[in-house]
Amino acid sequence: MINQIDTLEMLQMRAEKDTNKIDAFEVAQIQLKKATNKMNLDPNILAQLKEPERVLMVSIPVKMDNGAVKVFTGFRAQYNTARGPAKGGVRYHPDVTLDEMKALSAWMTWKCAVAGIPYGGAKGGVICNPKEMSEGELERLSRRYIYEILSIIGPKKDIPAPDVYTTPKIMGWYIDTYNKLTGEASFSTITGKPLELWGSEGRKEATARGLSYTVEVAAKQLNINPSKATVVIQGYGNAGSISAKILNEQGYKIIGVSDSKGGVYNLEGI
Amino acid sequence: MINQIDTLEMLQMRAEKDTNKIDAFEVAQIQLKKATNKMNLDPNILAQLKEPERVLMVSIPVKMDNGAVKVFTGFRAQYNTARGPAKGGVRYHPDVTLDEMKALSAWMTWKCAVAGIPYGGAKGGVICNPKEMSEGELERLSRRYIYEILSIIGPKKDIPAPDVYTTPKIMGWYIDTYNKLTGEASFSTITGKPLELWGSEGRKEATARGLSYTVEVAAKQLNINPSKATVVIQGYGNAGSISAKILNEQGYKIIGVSDSKGGVYNLEGI
Amino acid sequence: MINQIDTLEMLQMRAEKDTNKIDAFEVAQIQLKKATNKMNLDPNILAQLKEPERVLMVSIPVKMDNGAVKVFTGFRAQYNTARGPAKGGVRYHPDVTLDEMKALSAWMTWKCAVAGIPYGGAKGGVICNPKEMSEGELERLSRRYIYEILSIIGPKKDIPAPDVYTTPKIMGWYIDTYNKLTGEASFSTITGKPLELWGSEGRKEATARGLSYTVEVAAKQLNINPSKATVVIQGYGNAGSISAKILNEQGYKIIGVSDSKGGVYNLEGI
Amino acid sequence: MINQIDTLEMLQMRAEKDTNKIDAFEVAQIQLKKATNKMNLDPNILAQLKEPERVLMVSIPVKMDNGAVKVFTGFRAQYNTARGPAKGGVRYHPDVTLDEMKALSAWMTWKCAVAGIPYGGAKGGVICNPKEMSEGELERLSRRYIYEILSIIGPKKDIPAPDVYTTPKIMGWYIDTYNKLTGEASFSTITGKPLELWGSEGRKEATARGLSYTVEVAAKQLNINPSKATVVIQGYGNAGSISAKILNEQGYKIIGVSDSKGGVYNLEGI
Amino acid sequence: MINQIDTLEMLQMRAEKDTNKIDAFEVAQIQLKKATNKMNLDPNILAQLKEPERVLMVSIPVKMDNGAVKVFTGFRAQYNTARGPAKGGVRYHPDVTLDEMKALSAWMTWKCAVAGIPYGGAKGGVICNPKEMSEGELERLSRRYIYEILSIIGPKKDIPAPDVYTTPKIMGWYIDTYNKLTGEASFSTITGKPLELWGSEGRKEATARGLSYTVEVAAKQLNINPSKATVVIQGYGNAGSISAKILNEQGYKIIGVSDSKGGVYNLEGI
Amino acid sequence: MINQIDTLEMLQMRAEKDTNKIDAFEVAQIQLKKATNKMNLDPNILAQLKEPERVLMVSIPVKMDNGAVKVFTGFRAQYNTARGPAKGGVRYHPDVTLDEMKALSAWMTWKCAVAGIPYGGAKGGVICNPKEMSEGELERLSRRYIYEILSIIGPKKDIPAPDVYTTPKIMGWYIDTYNKLTGEASFSTITGKPLELWGSEGRKEATARGLSYTVEVAAKQLNINPSKATVVIQGYGNAGSISAKILNEQGYKIIGVSDSKGGVYNLEGI
Incomplete structure (x- = not known):
């Protein structure tokens, strides 16, 4: 029975818990190897599935409420877009790492593909502790993060969403920043927005x-x-x-x- | 005397040699701290000098001469652009690492600033062994690398150049790819080009x-x-x-x- | 009973009649104040609702049929786009004023919001007397007007429509000019077009x-x-x-x- | 009876067969004249229907499997876009000529208009013999062709499709090249794609x-x-x-x- | 003698002092008429010189130090660009009016033309009292103002500069905002910058x-x-x-x- | 002696005279073959020099003074841009042909290369008889021609100039149209402009x-x-x-x- 349950999804959940102790991306690559072995996948295609297409790491300077400038590190990993625009959440957590981003964006890719949804996979994150930040600090962090990754997101490129410790309100700041920077009043670049900003009902x-x-x-x-x-x-x-x-x-x-x-x-x- | 010579430049050269054994970026940060301590630099400015503005990591799929697809990893780190467009070489080497890129782009920033040149600092690299690759493989790798970092380079953004194991011929592929992708016939985005493509005399x-x-x-x-x-x-x-x-x-x-x-x-x- | 009917809509209609004699935008601001008082609206939000986001005033040189160049003044006021792309007509009238544009764009904003339509509000106008102009003069005026406001309109930004003395034929010139200038063959930037150019049935x-x-x-x-x-x-x-x-x-x-x-x-x- | 069947569609089919011997575009212009005579069409409109809006001729250098560079000639004719984005296939054939492109793009325009479909008409072609080319050569030819006509295609401009000797696989190369060059993961610029790349069922x-x-x-x-x-x-x-x-x-x-x-x-x- | 000194420059200076009491733009138009009468200027050209090509009015919401949002009104008037990019300062003053902007941009146009400098004329302004604002408030106001007029400025379009109550430091915020929003590290869009940001020596x-x-x-x-x-x-x-x-x-x-x-x-x- | 003078330049001049009777482009290709034979040029490079990179053919509808719409055919051939932006005149002549355009753009390429000037070669033309057209008709033709080729010209792409029957005044219409369509006030896209629009002295x-x-x-x-x-x-x-x-x-x-x-x-x- 254990063997039966020991599927991709289980391994992945376990990895999501322990990203600090074991290397999540190594787990993802082992899963990929096991799955593609069974499929006898063309090794030339496997080679392109083993690494993310693109990871952008950015510095996010934020003026804190006490007047000091603190510089946070943010990520956006786009794993694969062969089937459609990348899709995946953004997490705010002190333990965010580059390898975690790569692993989570791989899993997003596979989840969308397995479910037959016309999207690729991505994941973003910022190394920060939102529990210790004021709303103003979080807003400035969030707006600057979207500014920094602006050139690689959009309804035909990559569509961020909420994840660990990111809320509909943060998605509202995201879409407002996106609209201000593009001169548009469009709402298709971010999902998980508040209902007032045309978020989806039932999203929660x-x-x-x-x-x-x-x-x-x-x-x-x-x-x-x-x-x-x-x-x-x-x-x-x-x-x-x-x-x-x-x-x-x-x-x-x-x-x-x-x-x-x-x-x-x-x-x-x- | 030793103490007198033990300046930034010396430490840096030593670090450039040993990037695999010691962490080059840690060295760069220690240098920064020592220098800015002497300057009593505003800690809010120091905070923004301690990390690169942006690092883009990309996957570079290349069809090898034997028909197989091999996927290389490339980087472009832009450390700071406050004083002008980022400037820095691209190296092709099996030992290229993210931290090395961050360190070398920091040093480019400081070199330009200390010399009073209106440029910021950047550095790029691809993990590969050019000694084991054919010219065709190198050309395909080089063209794809420029394609992948296209949106962040240009005469007003970031100007790549040759570095370890990258030659004027490779710079020629770079500028040709840049021109093809932008529809321009312009030569100001890459330095170290062959003289026929308007490279500078005395560059060597x-x-x-x-x-x-x-x-x-x-x-x-x-x-x-x-x-x-x-x-x-x-x-x-x-x-x-x-x-x-x-x-x-x-x-x-x-x-x-x-x-x-x-x-x-x-x-x-x- | 009078008091009951004396609602926003009535006041607005009265103002629309008398824009030359009383200041229509003042009326709009009084209406806003009365409505938001009842809502106890956050004054920081009210502050942003009291003025249009943007008004573009342009000169429109037109070669008249007698060979002379006459320069008309045109406007496009975008009042608020928080809920979606701005929406609103363009009027051609000798009495068009800046304040009238601001008032009418405010009313468009509130109409869309009250009706739950995902659009913001805008209004445009040109100071001219279309009754004294030939068709050729009107066409040249209309095409140049769209050229002048091109950078702020589009399906995700602002969607003009007919209003006082502007007809489906004029909307046809608008969309053709928009398409020529953008290189597109798209029809979503202008409403009220002729049916042949994919205007909506029942628009009249x-x-x-x-x-x-x-x-x-x-x-x-x-x-x-x-x-x-x-x-x-x-x-x-x-x-x-x-x-x-x-x-x-x-x-x-x-x-x-x-x-x-x-x-x-x-x-x-x- | 012959007279009755001798309609536009018949003439056109006959012309499609003999494009090498008779001048297909002359046939198209005769058809246009006959049809518009019956309609008493405004000669100012007829003047604009008699020639394609735009024809782009491009050189397509391809590295052949034997290492030599061969330069092919490609075309994209956009006949008329008044009713919507241009639509039409791309053919690979040794007998492709400029006049054939103009004729076929005219017929596409009229077919869409007569059928009431909101598209204009276009046609593309490359002078080549696909039966004598390897898959690698065809892929390089196809990708370069799309690159060369990139600035005039897109979902709101012109939407290529398969035609003589061009297959769903070639359409896959087209859309992949389009996506790579625009940074998008969108599928609306090319029709006739493989089902895996969101081609339409029933297309065959x-x-x-x-x-x-x-x-x-x-x-x-x-x-x-x-x-x-x-x-x-x-x-x-x-x-x-x-x-x-x-x-x-x-x-x-x-x-x-x-x-x-x-x-x-x-x-x-x- | 009085008559001799009563030249354009004198009238203009007088008008600059009294913009609240007399209508500065009326003065500018009288000057224009007097000058062009002497030149026997073609009335079709005069017609185009009598009004600014474009005036953009924008709302500038600023979070004040006390937490409240205050919305300021800003302007950018581009009078004429026939001879080159528009050039002109930005003033921060409680008495800024639309007519003053139009007048000052006209005078900038004529000054550049009379001096033979290849620039047109513009003027900008924000209705505010900089003496009562903190540095943080001024920075937020300045950055938002440049964001709001971004699409109409640039080295080939319009080049702002300091004017009444705007300082090199404010120009530094301007150029930094411009660079951040365009992704460039370029310094040619704003003059009057601090020397460290490549401002001109002798500017004062x-x-x-x-x-x-x-x-x-x-x-x-x-x-x-x-x-x-x-x-x-x-x-x-x-x-x-x-x-x-x-x-x-x-x-x-x-x-x-x-x-x-x-x-x-x-x-x-x- | 005859043989000595019978150089490229002579043949070319002769061909320029007789473009209607002999095929100018065939002459150009013979010249190329003769020259490259002497150079032992790599045939892979020769293959790319034998045809223009790109020819754009456009329809130019013009409202004539009598109210009728006449549609002219225009060309822009860009022969080669490997050494810099394409450079070449635009001619207005009833005998303009596609082959003439290709030949003249080839000769421009070689002239620039032989003279060591960092430009490639181009040529444009419109089939029309300027001697039978009014100034208004010529202006409308010229402005529409530039509009039609807009996406392939610019200071880094292709820089038109006067040629047979095109004058500085026409170049003025060209640059004004270019500036209006791009929103710039720049003068580097067209040479041969009137001195008042910053044309070069000594151009004649x-x-x-x-x-x-x-x-x-x-x-x-x-x-x-x-x-x-x-x-x-x-x-x-x-x-x-x-x-x-x-x-x-x-x-x-x-x-x-x-x-x-x-x-x-x-x-x-x-």
Whole structure:
């Protein structure tokens, strides 16, 4: 059974947790090798899938509330655009690394391809601790970040979205900065915007809902009966908590959840 | 005396040799700190001088002569453009690293600023072994590299030049690719081109001649009499060998030279 | 009852009539103040709603049929684009003023916002008397006007349309000039074009139909019974005459109509 | 009866066959004159319909497999864009001429206009013999051709498609080159792409299916009963063979087919 | 004598002082009429010289130090560019008006033309009181102003410069904003920059020096002997005080100076 | 002797005269073959020199003074830009042909290369009879021609100039149209402009003066003594008549001149 579950998605989730300890991009490359071996993929194509097309690293000077200038490091990795514009979130976290960006942009590429969505994959990030920053500092950081990556994003190039610690409000700053710098009043370059700025309804539940569709397909293929299956959920933020709710509605028994501070476990269901 | 010579330029040359063993960019940052401490530089400005404005990392797929596709990794680091367009060479070498690019682009910035030239600093590189590649492979690699960094170069943005293992012929491919992609017939985006493509005369000796001017100024400030001074030269390629010739003409006694394979030493002069 | 009807829309219509005598933009600002007071709108947002984002004033030299060059003054005011591309007509009239442009662009902004349409507001105009100009002169004026405002219009920026004394034929000249100058064969920058140039069907009745929907909603909210209500219509051009027809069909009794030359009044209905 | 069938479409097909012997563009101009005479078209408009808006002729240097550089001549004729972006295929054939390009682009213009499709007409071609070229040579030719005409194509300007001896694979090279040169990952500039690159399903049968619709309309207007009608088909490639199949399904009796090598004839049907 | 001195330059200076009381642009148009009458200028050309080619009015929202958003109004008037890129300063003053901008841009046009310099004329301004604003507020105002007029300035379009209450430091913010928004490191779009940002030496004295050249030419033409001439200077800022110094060196006797607060008068010289 | 003079330049001049009867481009290709045979030029380079890089053919609709629309055909051939931006005149003549354009652009390329000037070669033309057109018609033709070729000209791409029947006034319309369409006030895209629009002094005599320099060099190489040499001049327009004057001043005896209407011949000198 373990072998069966040990799929790409599981490995990836584990890697997403531990990006600081193990090298996430190495994991992604191992996954790629395992998958393409099974496909007997042309090695000339594999060669082009093994590295991101482009990574842009930028310095982001921000005037902090105390008057000092602090310079943050930001990234935007575009892994592959052969199937369409790159797509992927931007995370604000002290532990963001170049290798993490490369790995996450690879996974975005594969997720879109496997799901048949006409997008490539990208990922962005800024090394910062948003919990210790004021709203003004976050706004200045966010606007400058978009300015710095402006030439490589757009509705036909790369479409950023929210990710760890980036909110609809930040997406609003992103699209406003994009519009100001291009002289447009267009809203297709950023997803996850506030509804008032023409963000999509249902965006908040979208990740969990996508997961529940995947679980449904996987269960059918593995002959798992939801009413007899038990579920453990790692992470209890937006994706985890809503997944728990939806899977529960679909008849799964949630027996464990955990987040960065601890976990709860009950074999009878929580 | 040692202390007196142990200046920025010396440290830098030492670092240029050992970029694989020690972290060149750390050296550059230590130099910056030492220099700016003496200047009592505003820490808000120092913060912006400590990291490159922008580094672009790109994948460069090349169809090799045997039909296989090989994907190389290329870089272009733009350290600072406050004083003018970035300026700096592109090196082709198996040991090119991101940190080396950041360090070399910092040194280009400081060299231009110290010499009062209205340029900022940049550096590029591709991880490859040009000694094992055919001319056709090198041409395809070079043209694709310029394509990949096209949006950040130009006469008002960043002006590449030759460096380790890149020749005037390669600069010719660069400028031709730049012109084809922009629809122009202009020659100001690349320096070190062949004379037929309006490269500068005297370009070959320029590095060594620049060094001799620096030596002249330094000798005057340190009260060193050329006829009584002895010189040791590390590296005996284009820069080193022509420097030996020019310094010898200026009356210095060259007592030692070395390159990657060994050295010659004679206290009476070589 | 008067007080109830004395809403934004009424004030605005009155202002549209009298732009030469009273300052239309002052009226708009009073309306804004009254509305935002009721909303307790953040004064920092109000500050940005009180003035147009941008007004471009241009000189339009036209070779007249008698060979002389006459220079007309044209305007394009873009009031606010926070909700989408600016939208608004262009009027040709001897009495066009800067303040009228600002007022009308403000009203376009609010109309789109109140109706929930994803557009901002704009208005353009040229000081001229189209009744005294030949078709050739009008064509040259129209083409040059679009040339002069080209850099601020487009499907993602600002989309002009017909207004006082500007016709579908003029919109045809506009879109042709836009296409020639951009090298495109696109039709989304101008509305109100002739059907042959992919204008919208029903465009002629659209203003009156929009009014009838507004009247319907207003009547419901004010508990007005159409069959017992009487209607007076100021202006009997495209908007007025079709409104009369539609409102009549909806059961309203039209008791008075007027245009710039006089009025008809009959309490029993016309 | 002959007179009745001797319509624009017939003349055009005959001309398409004989472009080397008779001057196809002269035929197109005669057709135009005949049609516009019947319409009493304004001669000022006719003057603008008699010549293509623009023809771009380009040299296409290609490194052949034997190392030699061969320079091919390519064309892109844009006949008229008043009704929308130009649309038309690209043919690779040794007999391509400037006049053929002009004629075919005129016919594309009229076909789109007569069918009420919001496109203008264009045609491209390269003088070459694809049967004697390797896939690598064809790829290099195709990519360079698109590069050379890049500034005049795009989703709002001109949208190339397959034609004689150009395949979906070639369209894939086209769109990839277009995307690389514009920095986009967009797929609307080229039609007839492989399905994996978001080409349209049913594209292969589209020409024949369009013909069958035309036959259906024509039969109705001429009071031809399909079950009593006989059909001869000139050309038995993609268009001809599928037309035979579809017309047969619609009850027509196919009594003759021919291609460049010979013909088959049977009054009882084939 | 009065009549002789009552030249264009005098009228203009008087108008510059009183822009709030009399309509400066009316004065400029009277001057134009008087001058072109003497030239018998073609009325078709005169028609195009009577109004500015273009005036852009923009709203400039600025976050003030107390957190509130204040929206300032800015202008850029480009009077005429037939002889070269527009050239003219930007003033920050509470009394800036549209008509003043039009008048000052006309005078810049004529000054450049009369002096034979290959530039046209422009003028910009922001309605604000820089004496009551902090440096941070001024920086944010200045950067946003350049952003708002970005599309109409540049080395081949229009080159702003300092004027009333705008300093080299403000020009530094201007050029930095221009470079950031265009991705360039170029310095030719703004004059009057600090020397460190490649401003011109002697810029501070340039206005006064230009005046002294004009005085010299005028004196020669009017047969005025400097040693017998007396000078009164209105305004004692940068232009006035340095003019006093230079004219004094050239032998003129300065008998009166005044500024916005008062004046000094001594027939024997000051 | 005949053989010695029968050089490239002579053949070319003869061809320029007879472009209607013999195929000028065939002559150019024969010349190229003869010259490159002597140079043993790499055939891969020759292949690229045998055809123009690009020819753009455009339709130029012009509203004639009688109200009718007449559509002219215009060309711009860019032969080669490897050494710099293309350079070459535009001729207005009823006999302009595609082949003539190709030939003349080839000759411009070689003239610039042989003279060591950093430009490539181009030529443009419009099929029209300027002697039968009014000034207004010529202006509208000229402005539309520049519009049609706009995307391939510019100071870094291709720089048009006067040629047969095109005057400084026409160059003025060209540069004004170029500036209006690009939003610039720049003068480097067109040469041969009126002096008031920053045309070069001495432009009128430049062709003849260039010829006299060539004659001087040729005479030296062929050991021809000017005082003993006789000269015949074909064509007596701008180039021919001024050449006669300059060569006469240099001591040559002019014994014959001719133009399109006849010739004068006197062995003793004219």
